[in-house]
Each structure stands twice: as structure tokens, then as C-alpha cells.
Amino acid sequence: MKISSRIDGSIRGAILSSRQSSLSSPPSSLSRSYQSHSNGGTLPRRFFCGSSIPSSLCERKAKTPLRPKVLSHPNPRRTTSLRSTSFFRSSFPSVCQNHTATAEAPQDPTPLPPTQYNKTELLSLVDLQNAGTVEEHLNYYKDPYMRGYAPADGPNVIISNRKDDIEFPSLSQVQPVDQEQQQILSDLRRAITSRLRRPGTVRLDTIYHIYQQLPEPRMSHLPAKLRHGLLRVLGRPSKRTPKSMLRYFAVVADVKNSGLPLIQGEWNAAIAYAARYVGWSTDAETESALGLWREMEREAGIRGNEVTFNILFDVASKSGNFALAEMIYQEMEARGYPYNRYHYVSLIHFFGLKHDTDGLRAAYRDMVEAGEMVDTVVLNCVVAGLLRSGEEDAAERVYERMRASSPRGNAMPQRTYATNKMITQALMMFAKVGRQHPDMVRQLQFGAPMAPDLQTYRLLINHYGVKLGDLAKVAQYLDEMKFFQVELHGSIFLALFKSFAHHGGGYGGAAWSEQRLDSIWHALLQALDEGVTGLTIETWLAGWILKAFKKCSTEQRVLEAYEALEARWDLDPADRTFMMDFLHKLLERDAMAVTVHKR
Structure with a gap:
């Protein structure tokens, strides 16, 4: 760092003003220089430079002489010799060395050893009482409210994940209710139990209407088991819609406002609602799902599992954010979560959305080699990816093999949300048994349904009807629907009328x-x-x-x-x-x- 000549002279003058020499000392090179300066001469540059001072500070311009005020005084009051002071000996042990002038050797060339401090002594040099941390002070300057009228910090509420807190309140800890409220709780418990055992018997609107009849705060009247049952049935509708999403988040808000924790499955249901309450996912749904995941892990302290990552991957890929989908899968692998049936199917769908049929085939091969059961759902995902990528011939070959798996056209039972869940759980159990007993894989795979279903024909009719306008192909698939006794559905009529439009x-x-x-x-x-x-x-x-x-x-x-x-x-x-x-x-x-x- 360069120091200007004027600042340099002020520093030297300030140093010498406190350690001034006396005129009574015997004449030396120092006193002779002083006398020469008093008579109007200029002081040599080396007078102010010791060996411990950088030479860059000693070099000055000739037209800017160094004239400290203390040396211009004719009668200094101090009588001690400047050369005999310890300060001069320690600070100026020698004279500046250069190529044009020589210096007089000092009387005592050995400097004093420097003072050594340990960490405690260094800290004691400055009063650090109530100093705080650097982060606190930086936050003070970053946040304008902390410097003005911000409210006091705290209390910081931490949601507990202990078993005792999750099961709070018990039957003995709920608020006492009267006869009418007790009847409401009984009706709610009966409706939830019926919905869990037989999903088609009680509508979710009925359950939510019974829940709203409770006085505020409603969660204080529900024991923990009934609260988790309510969230469970509301989180598993036959079809996620904006209405069911708002209904579920209203109950979640009641839980959070009461200071009660959500378990992992309830967080996953909330993320699934935020991601899949519409038919076509966009960046808005992806951002909402990521925000809930962040709240789940950072604020609630509950780490996501493989179900969480599958939901996030699904919404990221369906919204077209393939880079985010790949990052989510990398994070899942970094956490050590193994792939299961859901992940393989999502991966096949991911490559289909990217029109990468080679990647689609590789994902299907990995699923088979991992021992997972292949059924109609997996093959429908393959057919959808091939049709989306323009490989109609390959998709039709897969469809022909699906049709050949049930040549007699046996009537398939109607697939509902509950039956789909049960079939998926059974297939995952088959895969687990097959990995433990490889000789049983063939028999277990024989029990997996592979015949075309409603989703298969919906894919084919939408592609050949809406996209290509091939009426002959549409008529063929409608006839084959009768052969496999697949009932007509609103989605088939929707595809047909879209084709006409x-x-x-x-x-x-x-x-x-x-x-x-x-x-x-x-x-x-x-x-x-x-x-x-x-x-x-x-x-x-x-x-x-x-x-x-x-x-x-x-x-x-x-x-x-x-x-x-x-x-x-x-x-x-x-x-x-x-x-x-x-x-x-x-x-x-x-x-x-x-x-x-x-x-």
C-alpha cells in the first residue's frame, strides 16, 4: 500500500515528538543533523528510517522535504539522549541502507525479543463483554426491522416428533364435550371407519360436513387416533380435485394452528395434493410441492422418504422440468433410498415425456432385472411413451402381446381406486417374495394381470383419433373393447367427441x-x-x-x-x-x- 509523503512525514514527526532528544547530549551524527536542520539545512532521509521500516517509506521526492515540527524547535525541553532511549534502540536499530550513502553503526544492534501472547491474553486486550457474534451484527444491518420497530424474537415454536406428542391428545386428554358434541364425534368415528374399510360406502363430503359441526377449535375435541384417521381418509380420494385439495388443506391448517404435529404420511399426502390436484401439472404445482417439502424437512424436521421423492419426481417430469426431475432422483440416490415399483414406472414415464425410447426400454429392462412384477400399468406406461415418441409400430406390438396374454377375453373386474391400491400392494409383495425365492418368480408373474384395460384403450383412441384422425383404427379398438368386456367410460366418449371436433x-x-x-x-x-x-x-x-x-x-x-x-x-x-x-x-x-x- 502506497503512503503519501505528507502522511509519511506526519507519522515520523509524531513518533519523534514523544521521544525527543536533548541538546545536552554529546554531539553525534544525530545531533549534528539536528543542528544542521536548525540552521536551515535539510535533514537526510536516513535520519527517520530504521532497518525495520520498509524502504518504500524512506524514499521521498526531493521537492517535498520532511520537516517535522518537533525538530524545528530551537530549545527542546527534554534532556535525555535520544540514542540512549530504549524506544529508539528497539525501533531504529540501524540506519536505512542504500546505494548512495553510508550510515553510522548503532551502539546496541541487538533488538529486544518480541512479546508473545497466547489466545487468552490476546482476547484480554479488548473488552469483549456483550459483543455478540458477527452473524448477529450482519443480520442487524441486513434486516431493517431489527434496527427499528421489529417485535421481540421468539418464542421459537419447534414441532415435536416424539411418539408421546404425536399421540396427543389421548381419550382422557381431550376437552370435555356435551351430549350433542359426543354424538357428533361418534358419527365422525363411524363414518371414518366405514370409509377405511369400504371406500365406496361413505362420501368424503359427508365426513367433512360432520367434522365441521364441531365447535372451534375442532382439533381439541379429537383424540390423536381419530385425527390421523380423518387426515388419512381425506388424503386418499378416488380422484384429486381442487375441491378435495382445499378440503384437505383446511383440516391441515386446523392441525397446525392447534400446535399438533403431522406425521410423514400426512405430509406426503399434502405434497401429492399440491402436485396432482389438476390434470396437467405446471411450474406452479411444482413450486408448491417443493415448498411443502422444504417446510416438511426444515421446519417440521421430518425427512422425506421414497414416496416423497417419487411424488416430487412425478410432478417435475410432468411439468416439463426434466433438469429438476434428474436432480430429485440424484438426491434420492444420495440418501440411499432403493428403487421400488413406483420409481421404475415413473422413470419409464420420464423417458417417454422426453421422447427417449432407448431410455424408456432401458428403464423397463432395469425394472424386470430388479425382480419387480410387470402388469398392465407398466405396459400402459410403455405404450404411452412409444405413442408420444411417434413409434406406433412398437406400441402396437406391445399391445398385441398384452392382448395375447388373455386370449379368451375374460371379463376383468372393474378397477377402482381401492382395487388399484390393493393390486399394487399385492404386486409389490410378489416382487419381494420373488427376490427371496427366484424359482417362484414365474408363478408370481403369472398372477399379474397384463390384459388391456380402460387406460390402454384410452391411450390408443386418443392417439389415433384426436391426434391422427384414423377412424378405422378407432373403430377397431372400440370393437376390441367389447371383446375384452371393458365398460364404456366418460374418457372414451371425451376422446371420440374431441376427434370429431x-x-x-x-x-x-x-x-x-x-x-x-x-x-x-x-x-x-x-x-x-x-x-x-x-x-x-x-x-x-x-x-x-x-x-x-x-x-x-x-x-x-x-x-x-x-x-x-x-x-x-x-x-x-x-x-x-x-x-x-x-x-x-x-x-x-x-x-x-x-x-x-x-x-
């Missing part, structure tokens, strides 16, 4: 003609009137029906279809208003186009 109209002999649309329309009305299970009129289906008639027929047929749907649907007031606005916009669009054409 995309490819219908045109000349009289077109494949997607109005006559074929009428046959599909009458089949839908007949199924609705007969009360086919799993078939209801939702806003999506009604909208595509109106679009199909708008594309293939006249406005009069659109109005007739709307009246027929209105007589059969069961929509809430908001959805009815939405459908009415949708109809007006659909008809006004054509009217505006006609007006522009006439102009």
Missing part, C-alpha cells in the same frame, strides 16, 4: 361425418339414461360435445345438444354459468365470422 365436417363422404357423430351421441345418451357406472356429464365433456356439433352440424343441433345435456347433468351453479357463457361464445364466434365475411 378436430377432424369432422368437410364433404359428405368424410370419415368423421355427422351421421357417425349422431351414432356416438345416441350411445352416450343411452348410457346416461341407463346409469352406467363412471359416466357423468362434466364441463369438459359437455364443451367438446358442443364443439363437435358446431364443427359437423348446424347451430340448431348445437342448441338441441345443449338442452339434452342440461336435462341430464348435475353441475353446481358456477359450472352452469360457465357452460352458458361457453355456449354464447361458441355461437357468437361464428356470427362474428359471418359478419366479417359479409363486410
Whole structure:
């Protein structure tokens, strides 16, 4: 660091002012220099430079002489010799050495040994009482509220994960209730038990309505076992919707406001709701799921398990954030969680979304080599990835092998949410037994269903109908649905009407003609009137029906279809208003186009 000449002179003058020499000392090189300076001469540079001072401080410009005030005084008061002081001996043991001048040797060239301090003595040099930490002071400057009107810190609430706290309150610790509230608790307990044993007997709306009849705070009246049962049934709906998501998070808010902890399964259910309450995941759902995961691990202190990472991987891949999905899997592997059936299926789906069919095949091979059972769900995931990547021939070969696994067309039992859960658990148990007894793998695999199901035909009809417009292929798969006795579902009708809306109209002999649309329309009305299970009129289906008639027929047929749907649907007031606005916009669009054409 360079020091200016003026600052350098002030430093030297300040040093010498405290250790001033006396005129009574015998004349020496120091006193002679002083006398020369008093008579108007200039002091040599070496006068102020010792060997312990860097030479860069001794070199000064000639036009800026060093003139300390203390040496300009004619009569110094101190009488001690400057050379005899210990300060001078320790600070200036020798004179500056350079190439143009020589210096007089000092009387005592040996310097005093430096003082050594230990850590305690160094700390005692400065009063450190109430100093705090560096982080506290940095936070003080970073946070403006800490320097002003911020509230006091604390109390810091920590959610306990101990068994005693999780099982709090017990039956003896809940708040006492009267006769009416006791009846409400009994009804709630009976409804939860029935839902857990037979999922189709009690609706979740009924359970939530009974829970809301309790006085605030509601959680103080529920024992721990009943609280966990309530969260369990609300976290496992047959289909996650925005309504069920809001209902579950309302109960979670009651739990957190009461200071009660959530267990790992309840956190996973919350993350699954945040990620999958809509049909198509976006970055918003991914961010919500990651935020809950962060709260789960950092604030609640509960580490995620393999189920947590599978949910996060699924929402990241479906939203198109493949880099995040890969990071999530790397974190799962770093924590040592083994792959299971869910992870392999998600990995196959991941490569299908990336249109990487080689990676898809590699993931399927790893799943088989790991001893996992292969069933219709796994093969449907493979078919979906191949169709999405444009390999229709490979997808049809997989479908033919699925169809060959059940040549007689035996009727498959209807797959529901509960049966799907039970089948998945059974297949995971088969895989565990097969890894322990490899000779039983073939027999266990024989028990896994591999025949095409509703999801298989939904994939095929959506691809060949909506995307390609191949009516012959769609008719073939509809006939094979009858052969395998797969019941019609609303998703099949939705795919058919979307196909007519995309490819219908045109000349009289077109494949997607109005006559074929009428046959599909009458089949839908007949199924609705007969009360086919799993078939209801939702806003999506009604909208595509109106679009199909708008594309293939006249406005009069659109109005007739709307009246027929209105007589059969069961929509809430908001959805009815939405459908009415949708109809007006659909008809006004054509009217505006006609007006522009006439102009």
C-alpha cells in the first residue's frame, strides 16, 4: 500500500515528538543533523528510517522535504539522549541502507525479543463483554426491522416428533364435550371407519360436513387416533380435485394452528395434493410441492422418504422440468433410498415425456432385472411413451402381446381406486417374495394381470383419433373393447367427441361425418339414461360435445345438444354459468365470422 509523503512525514514527526532528544547530549551524527536542520539545512532521509521500516517509506521526492515540527524547535525541553532511549534502540536499530550513502553503526544492534501472547491474553486486550457474534451484527444491518420497530424474537415454536406428542391428545386428554358434541364425534368415528374399510360406502363430503359441526377449535375435541384417521381418509380420494385439495388443506391448517404435529404420511399426502390436484401439472404445482417439502424437512424436521421423492419426481417430469426431475432422483440416490415399483414406472414415464425410447426400454429392462412384477400399468406406461415418441409400430406390438396374454377375453373386474391400491400392494409383495425365492418368480408373474384395460384403450383412441384422425383404427379398438368386456367410460366418449371436433365436417363422404357423430351421441345418451357406472356429464365433456356439433352440424343441433345435456347433468351453479357463457361464445364466434365475411 502506497503512503503519501505528507502522511509519511506526519507519522515520523509524531513518533519523534514523544521521544525527543536533548541538546545536552554529546554531539553525534544525530545531533549534528539536528543542528544542521536548525540552521536551515535539510535533514537526510536516513535520519527517520530504521532497518525495520520498509524502504518504500524512506524514499521521498526531493521537492517535498520532511520537516517535522518537533525538530524545528530551537530549545527542546527534554534532556535525555535520544540514542540512549530504549524506544529508539528497539525501533531504529540501524540506519536505512542504500546505494548512495553510508550510515553510522548503532551502539546496541541487538533488538529486544518480541512479546508473545497466547489466545487468552490476546482476547484480554479488548473488552469483549456483550459483543455478540458477527452473524448477529450482519443480520442487524441486513434486516431493517431489527434496527427499528421489529417485535421481540421468539418464542421459537419447534414441532415435536416424539411418539408421546404425536399421540396427543389421548381419550382422557381431550376437552370435555356435551351430549350433542359426543354424538357428533361418534358419527365422525363411524363414518371414518366405514370409509377405511369400504371406500365406496361413505362420501368424503359427508365426513367433512360432520367434522365441521364441531365447535372451534375442532382439533381439541379429537383424540390423536381419530385425527390421523380423518387426515388419512381425506388424503386418499378416488380422484384429486381442487375441491378435495382445499378440503384437505383446511383440516391441515386446523392441525397446525392447534400446535399438533403431522406425521410423514400426512405430509406426503399434502405434497401429492399440491402436485396432482389438476390434470396437467405446471411450474406452479411444482413450486408448491417443493415448498411443502422444504417446510416438511426444515421446519417440521421430518425427512422425506421414497414416496416423497417419487411424488416430487412425478410432478417435475410432468411439468416439463426434466433438469429438476434428474436432480430429485440424484438426491434420492444420495440418501440411499432403493428403487421400488413406483420409481421404475415413473422413470419409464420420464423417458417417454422426453421422447427417449432407448431410455424408456432401458428403464423397463432395469425394472424386470430388479425382480419387480410387470402388469398392465407398466405396459400402459410403455405404450404411452412409444405413442408420444411417434413409434406406433412398437406400441402396437406391445399391445398385441398384452392382448395375447388373455386370449379368451375374460371379463376383468372393474378397477377402482381401492382395487388399484390393493393390486399394487399385492404386486409389490410378489416382487419381494420373488427376490427371496427366484424359482417362484414365474408363478408370481403369472398372477399379474397384463390384459388391456380402460387406460390402454384410452391411450390408443386418443392417439389415433384426436391426434391422427384414423377412424378405422378407432373403430377397431372400440370393437376390441367389447371383446375384452371393458365398460364404456366418460374418457372414451371425451376422446371420440374431441376427434370429431378436430377432424369432422368437410364433404359428405368424410370419415368423421355427422351421421357417425349422431351414432356416438345416441350411445352416450343411452348410457346416461341407463346409469352406467363412471359416466357423468362434466364441463369438459359437455364443451367438446358442443364443439363437435358446431364443427359437423348446424347451430340448431348445437342448441338441441345443449338442452339434452342440461336435462341430464348435475353441475353446481358456477359450472352452469360457465357452460352458458361457453355456449354464447361458441355461437357468437361464428356470427362474428359471418359478419366479417359479409363486410
